[in-house]
Amino acid sequence: MNIITLTAEHAEAYRELRLEALLDNPDAFITTYEQEKQQPNPINSTAENLDSKDTSTVGLFNKERLVGVATLTQEKHPKFAHKGSILALYVTSSFRNQGVAELLIQKVIEGAKDLEIEVLHIAVVTNNTPAIQLYEKIGFQVYGTEHRAIKLKDRYLDEYWMELFI
Template identity: 65%
Template sequence: MQTRELNGSDAARYYELRLEALLTNPDAFITTYEQEKQRPDPIKSTADRLDSKTSRTFGLFSEETLVGVVTLIKEAHPKFAHKASIVAMYITPENRRKGGAELLIQEVILFSQAIHLEVLHLSVVTDNQPAKKLYEKLGFESYGVERKAIKLPDRYLDEEHMALFLKQ
């Protein structure tokens, strides 16, 4: 498996993987499959997002197939410019538990260090134990749990907020 930063030319395959993610793990994302499908000109808007300067998306490839993604969103305000958030992490079910998620997060960490970020934040649904264990293994520390962070039609989900300090 290999990782690389995605760009606008990857829009079609990213969009297809995004739709899969929203169908496969709907509780892990705020956006719903229906919302994503209703987006006007989804390939163009996806290409624009992938070419954005405020966020960077990294892909995990098995041979030539995109099998995982993660996005890093940098804070824009000058007083927060030392921080970024990791969002939209997804690995296809058949490629999980093979080390790909760790490769993706390590890629994000290396990129963040290269652009002199100091703090990375992420949130994970509290019952997603495999993800929490991975983030802890890579040095992320919990700094709180938000109860009822996500409201679904039939229940609420709590989110654990985690941070990695790249510069002490």
């Protein structure tokens, strides 16, 4: 397995995995599968996002197949530039419980250190016990709960806000 920073050339593989993520784990993402499918020029916009200077996305490949991703963003305002967030973490189901998510997060942490980020934030729905346990294993701690953070058709989801000082 190989972890690399994704670029525009990985847009099709990323898009395929993103659609899978939205179908398989809809509660874990704000964007819905339907919204993502309706995006005009999806490969072009995905390529632009992967080449953006505002984010960095790492991906883990098993042979030629992209099986996991995680995105790092850094706050832009100078007084907040010491903070970053991990977004869009996803590992395909057949590669879960094999340490892939932890490897991706560790790679993001390395990238954050290179950017002189001092604290990383991540949000996770409160009923996603495996993700919470993973983040706690890495050293993240809950610093707040946002009640009714996500509104679905028939219910709300709460989110924990977690932080890691690096």
